[in-house]
Amino acid sequence: MNAIGVDVGGTKIAAAVVSPEGEILNEVRYPTQAVPPNRLVGTIAGAITEVKDGFEVGGVCLAVPGLIMASINTVIFSPNLHEIENIRLDEEIGGRTGVRVTVENDANAAAWGEFRYGAGKDVDHQIFITLGTGVGGGVITHGVLLRGAQGAGGELGHVTLDPDGPVCGCGNHGCLEALASGTAIRRRAREVANDYPGSALGRLAVERQVLGEDVTELAREGDEASIRVLKETGRWLGIGVAGFVNVFNPEVVAVGGGASRAGDLILEPVREEVRLRARSPSRDLVEIKEATLGPASGVLGAAALARGEDGEYVLGPSRRVT
């Protein structure tokens, strides 16, 4: 049966009716900024009601950034969405819409989307890493989404790679996120631009703030300074990924998010570190590749997570989902 995935983000709320095969049958979007105060729950419920119109659906899953306790369908903490913290979203939104509602971390949902319909669709063991402002992650082992005891598992961005490294948004030093996020790319671009003022990157940095997209574009045009930024970022990402490869022995590591659009400019250094630092046979098996679904991974994964094994809709943190 069809299901609804809702991607509740800091910039937009996207709700989609998705077929079991992963086809988006209907979709609505609202800019989060336009939601009046205290209307977030109502807006999400409204989006569900609107997108559902005329479709039979078996369930809804909300993909939300931050800390989720999937077992009680509650958002414990979400950086820009405090309004939906610490309420039973299954009851609040389920009650208003008449469909079963579950909640999942957005990176876990995107990981599940790639696993069901994207880069990992033919395997049983997949790691998903998303490089945005931060570094998010989701892990599927033996076909099961790794949630951990409280639904906080799969938090790949805050493993320490360099205890004396740059400070991270979380307050620690040398986290993967501090070394390989979009934010880290911008910081590194400023440093490299200073060192190579005559490069295309150096010249752009004088004009305006350099964005991650700029670095990718200049690197594609052959600017050595920009290539260096991506290579160094990929190297750190690779040190982290090598550890995950040893720990999980996955078939696929799928890298998504904005910075992944640099493709092999960032992924080739990742592969190099994995060859150096991961152990056989895990390093020989694993394929490190770009995620394939783009921003749709969230709604697609959420919809698939709303659907339980054998087409049944189930709740709870250790449900085995298909």
Add this chain to the structure above:
Amino acid sequence: MNAIGVDVGGTKIAAAVVSPEGEILNEVRYPTQAVPPNRLVGTIAGAITEVKDGFEVGGVCLAVPGLIMASINTVIFSPNLHEIENIRLDEEIGGRTGVRVTVENDANAAAWGEFRYGAGKDVDHQIFITLGTGVGGGVITHGVLLRGAQGAGGELGHVTLDPDGPVCGCGNHGCLEALASGTAIRRRAREVANDYPGSALGRLAVERQVLGEDVTELAREGDEASIRVLKETGRWLGIGVAGFVNVFNPEVVAVGGGASRAGDLILEPVREEVRLRARSPSRDLVEIKEATLGPASGVLGAAALARGEDGEYVLGPSRRVT
């Protein structure tokens, strides 16, 4: 039904008949050194036949150090046990003994032992780390042993914690194993003994080679230099454990192996790093404690792994075991 666990180690082969409740009903041991060339398979089969005498058993699991492909019951590589590499042990040993035989990595088996009968017996999510010559690991999430695609998962000792750190036995730099194993403790003890020649540790180091046990004993007696060695080791272990806590959101981290006998002298610095570096709520939930089964975790875990869900004896890498 009873099962047999066999711990096939570099120093001894221990085979035990174990009840479903984890009671050792019969046990035999052979020193590995005493096994004549080309007689290792025969010796293991003989130990099984001998220990089984008079007991009804449903299956056997061999716990072997090194790289195991559980799906084909084959040891791909084992540092000191080349004789049993790349043969179908289920067929070779199963054929000689008339019981079903499976194979598992020794750290995975020990992890499963602690999970079923020891430090993790009341939880669903447990990480096990063993500090011996190297650092071994095993992970249980959602009640399932993490084997990964080829049975090589749970390799916790070779995550990078410091890319420019000391060289590891695996050839890389700054692995957890290079920073927190028994070998690392001995190296660090030599360094600290040089820095503090007047300490008890410094004086012992002049007389003879300092062992891990010496460091623990001197630290217990209050020697500041030895306490420092354990604290620094615990700090690095804690940096690794904090990452695992973020990734797995486990209820328990059980630390076993020789060095774990230092107890809180090594575990308190681990807890401190986890408080600093792991994220809420994972860091608040997790309990970091000493493993409780000692060296018996291997045979106990192996016997439990021979036993499938609902008392059935099943083969294969993604079997769900109870």
